[in-house]
Amino acid sequence: MATYKKETLLEWFRQMVLIRLFETRCDELYKEKKITGVYLHLYSGHEAVGVGAVATLGPDDHLITAYRDHGIALARGVHPNPVMAEMMGKTTGTSGGKGGSMHLASRDHNFWGGYAIVGGHLPLATGIALAQRYNETDNVVISFIGDGASNNGYFHESLNMSAIWDLPVVWIIENNFVGMGTRIEDASGQVELHKRAIGYGMKDAGRVDGQDVVAVYETVSQAVEYARKTGPVLVEALTYRYKGHGVSDRSYNQRLAAELKEWVENRDPIQILRRTLTTKYKGIEKELAAIEQRCAAAVEESVAFALNSPDPTYDDLINHVYVK
Numbered sequence: 001m002a003t004y005k006k007e008t009l010l011e012w013f014r015q016m017v018l019i020r021l022f023e024t025r026c027d028e029l030y031k032e033k034k035i036t037g038v039y040l041h042l043y044s045g046h047e048a049v050g051v052g053a054v055a056t057l058g059p060d061d062h063l064i065t066a067y068r069d070h071g072i073a074l075a076r077g078v079h080p081n082p083v084m085a086e087m088m089g090k091t092t093g094t095s096g097g098k099g100g101s102m103h104l105a106s107r108d109h110n111f112w113g114g115y116a117i118v119g120g121h122l123p124l125a126t127g128i129a130l131a132q133r134y135n136e137t138d139n140v141v142i143s144f145i146g147d148g149a150s151n152n153g154y155f156h157e158s159l160n161m162s163a164i165w166d167l168p169v170v171w172i173i174e175n176n177f178v179g180m181g182t183r184i185e186d187a188s189g190q191v192e193l194h195k196r197a198i199g200y201g202m203k204d205a206g207r208v209d210g211q212d213v214v215a216v217y218e219t220v221s222q223a224v225e226y227a228r229k230t231g232p233v234l235v236e237a238l239t240y241r242y243k244g245h246g247v248s249d250r251s252y253n254q255r256l257a258a259e260l261k262e263w264v265e266n267r268d269p270i271q272i273l274r275r276t277l278t279t280k281y282k283g284i285e286k287e288l289a290a291i292e293q294r295c296a297a298a299v300e301e302s303v304a305f306a307l308n309s310p311d312p313t314y315d316d317l318i319n320h321v322y323v324k
């Protein structure tokens, strides 16, 4: 394993804590009906996948995901204020409040969203990657994929085309073992999802421990460099969903309380990195506590910013709408 600077590890710690606290607050705000909409899908438990993978990208590279997107936006460096404002449908949100939780995006960050249709963003990822080859840029695309999404038609078409054209895309399956309430064993004939790479004729980067941010960074950075020069790669990151499918789904994790407990107590991504840091650097606890405090303050600032932001007007509503 390469050696990482203390600052790098602390930055990954900061990002994961920020995501966890931001989303915990979103869960409360949803119950208070300050965040509305049919669903709110939290990234809690998955943080190391997003943070480790996004850290491998340069500013000109591209990123796309499904509806568990708030954490990815924060990892990409989108400020918490416009992210929280978007969650509340305010004009100061990343998309002027029109996207909401499931369609967070930021053009300035080459973060193309946030998609609610399962697998619907995968052809877009192929298209963004094709644009890079066509325009002869050196940029690469990361596309996150749920294990459930890996069983729909978009997955097949998108991965196959990316292999035919040797496109610069890293496909990362976030395997949390469940799609809504359906376990992977009931949905996939091949439960080692990275093996599908072979069927498409693309590079198989294998399975990575998605709770270990350093391991994710190492695997994905190799995959990104391969994709940049040669063609598509498939990575499978094993992770766990702490909060049910969406915040309205409280029953799934209750039914699997023992399994959840095991992941939270022994495989939590923030605690794993905390252990690495405290073992390596004596007396670092104070620095970690200060980071946690700053993240909590940033979350509260984002809530105040969003609550005090204006609601869209009728003109805002019909603005950016294409009418023939």
Ligand SMILES: Cc1ncc(C[n+]2csc(CCOP(=O)(O)OP(=O)(O)O)c2C)c(N)n1
Binding pocket: 068, 116, 117, 118, 119, 145, 146, 147, 148, 149, 150, 176, 178, 179, 180, 241, 245
């Ligand atoms: C095309 C389509 N079919 C079904 C749904 C309903 N749906 C929403 S999320 C989901 C499960 C997806 O699971 P997975 O891809 O593993 O992602 P995870 O929620 O675990 O992150 C389903 C079936 C949808 N949104 N779009």
